[in-house]
Each structure stands twice: as C-alpha cells, then as structure tokens.
Amino acid sequence: MRKIETDIVVCGGGPAGINAALAAGRSGARTLLIERYGFLGGMSTAALVYPWMTFHTMDGKQVIAGTAQEIVDRLMAEGASPGHVRDTVGFVKTITPYDPEVYKVLIIDMLREAGVKVLLHSFMDEVQTRDGLIETVRLATKSGKYEISAKQFIDATGDADLAYLSGAPCLQGRDIDNLTQPMTMKFRMRGVDLAKVKRYMIEHPDEFYKKTPFDELEELPLSGVLGYFKHWKEADLPINRDQVLFFTGPGPDEVLVNTTRVQGLDGTELEDLTEGEVQGRKQVRMVADFMARCLPGFENASISSVGAQIGIRESRRIDGCYSLQIKDVVDGRAFDDCIARSGYPIDIHDPSGKGVQAAWVQGDGAYDIPYRCLLPKRIDNLLVAGRCISTTHEALATTRLTPSCMATGQAAGTAAAIAWEQGISPGKVDIGLLQERLIHNGALLRSGQTA
Numbered sequence: 482m483r484k485i486e487t488d489i490v491v492c493g494g495g496p497a498g499i500n501a502a503l504a505a506g507r508s509g510a511r512t513l514l515i516e517r518y519g520f521l522g523g524m525s526t527a528a529l530v531y532p533w534m535t536f537h538t539m540d541g542k543q544v545i546a547g548t549a550q551e552i553v554d555r556l557m558a559e560g561a562s563p564g565h566v567r568d569t570v571g572f573v574k575t576i577t578p579y580d581p582e583v584y585k586v587l588i589i590d591m592l593r594e595a596g597v598k599v600l601l602h603s604f605m606d607e608v609q610t611r612d613g614l615i616e617t618v619r620l621a622t623k624s625g626k627y628e629i630s631a632k633q634f635i636d637a638t639g640d641a642d643l644a645y646l647s648g649a650p651c652l653q654g655r656d657i658d659n660l661t662q663p664m665t666m667k668f669r670m671r672g673v674d675l676a677k678v679k680r681y682m683i684e685h686p687d688e689f690y691k692k693t694p695f696d697e698l699e700e701l702p703l704s705g706v707l708g709y710f711k712h713w714k715e716a717d718l719p720i721n722r723d724q725v726l727f728f729t730g731p732g733p734d735e736v737l738v739n740t741t742r743v744q745g746l747d748g749t750e751l752e753d754l755t756e757g758e759v760q761g762r763k764q765v766r767m768v769a770d771f772m773a774r775c776l777p778g779f780e781n782a783s784i785s786s787v788g789a790q791i792g793i794r795e796s797r798r799i800d801g802c803y804s805l806q807i808k809d810v811v812d813g814r815a816f817d818d819c820i821a822r823s824g825y826p827i828d829i830h831d832p833s834g835k836g837v838q839a840a841w842v843q844g845d846g847a848y849d850i851p852y853r854c855l856l857p858k859r860i861d862n863l864l865v866a867g868r869c870i871s872t873t874h875e876a877l878a879t880t881r882l883t884p885s886c887m888a889t890g891q892a893a894g895t896a897a898a899i900a901w902e903q904g905i906s907p908g909k910v911d912i913g914l915l916q917e918r919l920i921h922n923g924a925l926l927r928s929g930q931t932a
Contacts, residue, residue, distance in 0.1 A: 483628070484628045489632070489634070489894075491512065493638040495525065497639075497893070499514075500549060500891040504890070504891045504898065505597075505894040508895070511596075515600050515620060519601050522584055522585055524792055528788040531730070532728055533578075534573050534575075535575055536565060536577060539826070542845075545822065549888060549891070550923060553579075556587060559587060569703060570707050578730045580731045600620070603622050605620055614861055615643075632901050633897040633900050633907065635865070637865075639868045640749050641799050647863060649858060651800060651869075652800050656873075662829060663832065664743040664761060664791045664792060665740075665792045666758075666762060667787075668788065670738060670784055672782040675734065679698070683699060689706065689709070689710075706726070721834065726740055740768050741761055741768055748796040798871065801853065801855070802853040802858065804871045804873055811840050815928070818853060822848065823850065824842060826840060826879060854871040855892065855896070863907070866892070867886040896910050
C-alpha cells in the first residue's frame with residue numbers, strides 16, 4: 482500500500498471541493514484533492530449541469546463572489562463565459578453560462594498555481610478513525626491502494642461519503658419517507674434554430690413560463706425555455722414532469738436539455754444508481770426524439786453529448802451542529818457565524834410528483850449559511866462543503882446549487898487552513914478570524930457588501 486502524508490485532504494473535485502482546495506492550498510497548507518473521475522468539475526462537467534445559477538438575488542444583487550467569482554473572471558478571460566447574464570426565462574435574475582471543456586483545464590491550472598496536489602481516478606472507499614478523529618482515508622486506484630493521512634479533512638463528495646464512512650450522523654431525503662429529489666440525465670442538442678424558437682415563444686406566449694415581458698424578449702438574447710406545455714402534454718411521454726426545460730449554449734445552435742426525471746431511487750445505493758443510469762439514458766432518447774419531431778426550431782437537431790453520469794440533486798447530507806431550515810431561507814435570516822450567502826429560492830423537484838415547489842427569499846433577497854452547517858457531529862477534524870452540508874430536505878433545495886456549493890467550499894477550505902495553522906479542531910476556529918479571511922478573499926458575507 483502506498484502512503485501519502487499531507488496537511489489537508491479534500492475528497493471530491495466538484496464545485497465545493499475545487500474552491501475548498503484553492504482556499505486551503507493558498508494558505509500554505511499541503512493540500513491534496515481526491516477525485517474519482519479523470520477530470521474535475523463534479524456535476525458541472527460529469528453531469529452537464531449548465532448554466533451556473535445564481536450568484537445573485539432575484540433582483541440581481543450579487544451575493545456570492547470570492548473564489549467563485551475569480552473562476553468566472555478567468556473563464557471570461559479565456560473567452561469561455563460571457564459572465565453573469567440576464568435570465569429571460571427562469572426563476573432567477575441572472576445566470577452564468579460557461580464552457581465545461583475550458584473549465585476542466587482552467588481548474589487544474591488554478592489548483593497547481595495554488596500548490597494543490599490532485600489525484601484523479603481515485604475512489605475513496607475506506608476511512609480510519611480514532612477517538613473522534615479521522616486518521617487516514619484509503620483510495621482504490623489503478624495502481625493499487627493508497628493510504629492518505631492528514632490533520633484536517635474536507636468532505637466535498639456531494640453524497641457525504643467521507644462523513645458517512647467516518648461515523649458522522651447523516652440524513653437523507655424528506656422526513657416522511659426519505660425520498661430525495663429526482664435524478665436527471667442531462668444532454669445537449671445541436672442544430673437548433675434558436676431564432677425560430679424565439680419567434681415561436683413570442684407568437685405563443687401561453688405555452689411558456691416566463692417572467693420577462695415578451696416585448697423585452699424581442700430585444701434580449703434567449704437564455705432558455707421553460708414550457709412547450711401543449712406539446713409536452715400531447716406527447717404523453719412516460720416521464721413524470723409537466724414541461725420542457727432547456728438552456729441555450731454554449732454553442733450558437735446548441736441547447737442543454739434538463740427534462741428527464743428519474744424518481745424513487747437512492748443515489749447512494751449501487752443497484753438504484755445503476756437503474757437510474759439506465760432509465761435516464763432511455764429517457765434522453767425519448768425526449769430528444771420528441772423535441773426533433775414536435776418542437777418548432779428542433780427539426781434538424783440531434784444529440785451532441787450526454788452526461789457521463791446521471792445528475793444527482795439530493796442524496797445524503799450530514800446531521801450537523803446546525804441544520805438550516807426552510808424558514809431561515811424564506812425569512813432571509815442572518816447568522817452571527819455566517820460564512821456564505823445565497824439568493825437562490827427554494828426549488829424542490831417533487832420526489833414523487835410532476836411539479837416543482839418554489840418559495841422566495843424575503844428581506845433583502847438573500848439568506849446566510851452559518852458555519853455550524855459545515856460541522857458534523859462526532860468527528861472533530863472534518864468539515865463538510867457543498868450539497869451535503871447540514872440542512873433540512875427543503876433548505877437543501879437552495880444550498881445544492883453550484884454557486885452556493887462554491888461559497889461553502891471556500892469557507893471550508895479557509896476554516897481547515899486556520900485549524901491546521903493553529904493545531905485546533907474546526908469547531909474551535911474563531912468565527913471573526915474566519916469571516917475576516919473570507920472577506921479579505923472576496924467573499925460577500927454582509928448585507929450591502931458589494932463585489
């Protein structure tokens with residue numbers, strides 16, 4: 482067995498893990514990022530989650546910046562993102578398109594600049610603990626087992642794998658039946674006549690959900706479509722959803738389709754996950770065929786890519802030192818130990834029905850995420866970031882979004898670095914010092930603070 486000793490280990494190379502590793506590596510700590518795929522990006526790249534939404538409140542005020550904004554800026558400099566643009570269709574004011582292939586390369590460059598060691602093709606499957614501390618994690622790789630020891634660990638796996646294997650208490654799904662939000666196999670279609678799609682929207686407004694007045698839509702670039710209610714109902718596909726959803730880009734004749742829906746399966750169970758992949762890919766073929774046959778503007782469209790894996794909205798999450806509640810989100814609650822903010826609304830894709838449950842953030846349009854949501858119980862040298870932080874099923878429906886995961890990742894990496902520097906557990910990190918460092922590095926933690 483090969484052994485590596487380091488200071489901070491980050492498990493999971495998605496939005497949370499990338500930002501955690503950048504923050505930790507830039508602090509001077511020896512930082513190792515572990516990722517099971519041969520590329521980074523998590524759901525953004527493996528499952529084609531596109532675009533990122535949202536760095537802003539519903540009225541367009543930016544509340545997530547820091548390392549996440551730096552990534553957007555670097556993508557813009559590469560010509561791989563237009564930055565934050567107006568969303569003409571969906572729930573939010575702004576969205577952030579990006580080119581995932583450029584993102585995969587850029588992120589490696591940024592991590593190497595920060596001194597972070599990256600191990601790809603590495604599956605973390607064992608955890609050794611002693612007296613409430615993680616001592617090592619073990620990796621299954623092509624070259625055999627690796628054993629990694631460190632002082633601090635960060636779980637950015639999305640499924641709380643590290644927390645679960647270490648013995649930290651975890652929860653899953655909604656309280657009444659433990660069902661989670663459905664999985665979605667996303668795919669891209671090329672050869673789409675977007676000008677024709679836009680004309681059809683303007684001529685048939687009753688078939689679409691859209692916040693933007695139609696006279697404004699004529700003057701704005703089309704960012705996506707939610708609707709085609711009549712076409713979808715007439716098609717009567719065996720998919721438990723009530724409309725078509727797709728976003729334009731990244732190519733000029735390309736769209737990302739977010740319409741498949743696989744329900745009732747557990748993303749942490751092998752056989753369920755296998756079945757989800759099978760069902761998801763079958764649904765992709767059904768939906769793509771329907772769109773090409775029935776939707777104006779898709780007559781010459783065809784599938785250009787399908788996710789490497791099915792997209793997981795919800796699986797395990799930790800039962801941490803504080804669980805963010807739906808009331809905290811809707812009330813726009815402020816916390817003394819705020820380490821990130823978000824303006825994304827509650828957005829629950831029904832675990833068993835067709836629809837989506839939404840609830841808006843009141844007050845100034847943003848809510849705080851407290852540091853205690855990143856702290857698991859029982860394990861003293863572990864922080865959690867991203868989709869698996871401590872929330873209720875309802876609150877997870879907003880914290881799961883990519884920019885929020887990026888923000889909690891930066892907070893976890895910064896906190897782990899402070900704990901490493903001072904030789905303490907993350908639970909003993911001084912909140913004022915943590916907030917000071919986050920703000921120094923561009924995080925937006927206070928109402929009225931601007932990027």
